[in-house]
Amino acid sequence: MSTKLYLGTRKGLIEAERSATGWRITRNSFLGVQVPMLLPDARDGTLYAAVEHGHFGTKFHASHDAGASWEERACPAFPPKPEDTPDVVNFVSQQPIPWDLKKVWALEAGAAPGELWCGTLPGGLFHSLDCGASWQLVESLWNDPGRAKWMGGGADWPGIHTILVDPRNRHRLLIAVSCGGVWESTDNGSSWSNIGSGIRAEYVPPEQVYDPGIQDPHRIAWSAADPDTIWMQHHNGIFHSTDGGKNWQESLNANPSNFGFAVAMHPQDPQTAWFVPGIKDELRVACDGALCVMRTRDGGQTFEALRHGLPQEHAYHLVYRHCLDVTGDGRTLAFGSTTGSVWISENSGDSWERLSADLPPIYCVRFG
């Protein structure tokens, strides 16, 4: 069982630790500064954090002692835009998409030692082979004409929020874009294909409903045990794929809602996944003022609302896409809300205990 929990928040990185008496908050870093993304790298124990200053932009830091001390590394940065390169225009705002990092929104370990992948707003994917000492923009994706369809979802610019590295094949990657669908590379990022037949969007004209390039997968998740099964919390539904993301089936029995941002998949059982529902797009709060985690254990045929230990009246929590995590045994889960509460379950979601109700808005939850 994991004994460390890291929280990226509106006001810094906050750590919690499990002792014999339970979980408790132990430390903060970067107090007062946003931490939208972090990565406890299980390969060598390095803890990485993207630190977003209101005035001075995003910086990238690493710790070799689990957050006790930090050193600044290079931050992903877009190269100078060549003068003869035409702008890609966001078709919604009719504004050119800037070659300028706005937010780090995904950070994952690659297959090779020291290899990292980083997804950003406005839709850049970056690659490092030296533990973040340097980064390169993945130009094959940035230059793909399909990027012209991407649009912001909840933000001015599109963003890459999920990066999955296939444990069976280090050259295979999946990324998810809000809003730009799911993209696959089978050559370690040299080329990309927009995949995702069967994903359905309710926010576009009828002829575009099944266009994989405009979908808004809020979050996708797979497990090392079965990377062919992928779960998706989409903007207007819950979908899952059993063929590595090529085809998707919609789950129509989500209860109490098919809207939300986060999804976590059981590390060993591909039939089991967890979600944290909100009412709907236009009403992003807990359903009926009662917070629950939604779990399926039969591949999306049925869902159960897990409520024990969660507030059941006048609860207005929303849980962002990076704010639900599960440990490798599938037993311990944690999630954090926009209103600064974090809950932990040690029985696969059957019951929950609140770690704190006094935290800043939570942006990222990861076990270490």
Add this chain to the structure above:
Amino acid sequence: MPTVQFTANLASQTEAPVCKVEGTTVREALHAVFTGHPTLRSYVLDDQGAVRKHVVVFVDGTAITDRQKQADAVRPDSEIFVMQALSGG
């Protein structure tokens, strides 16, 4: 030589000392500072070299007008202040 000073909050994040540097424009002066303190660059300028949205640069009490290329002229006795704008707070 112009003097370049940075807001104390920036100095608390990364090394940002007061510098006397060569330069006839804000761009030249800032780049002379960044040559000696390369980490500082991305705190002040964005990926394309423009002054960050929530950073403001003053020359002798007046905010610069060319935030993209920092071509504003400076005199040998000019004082350049790099401040945080209230808009980013």
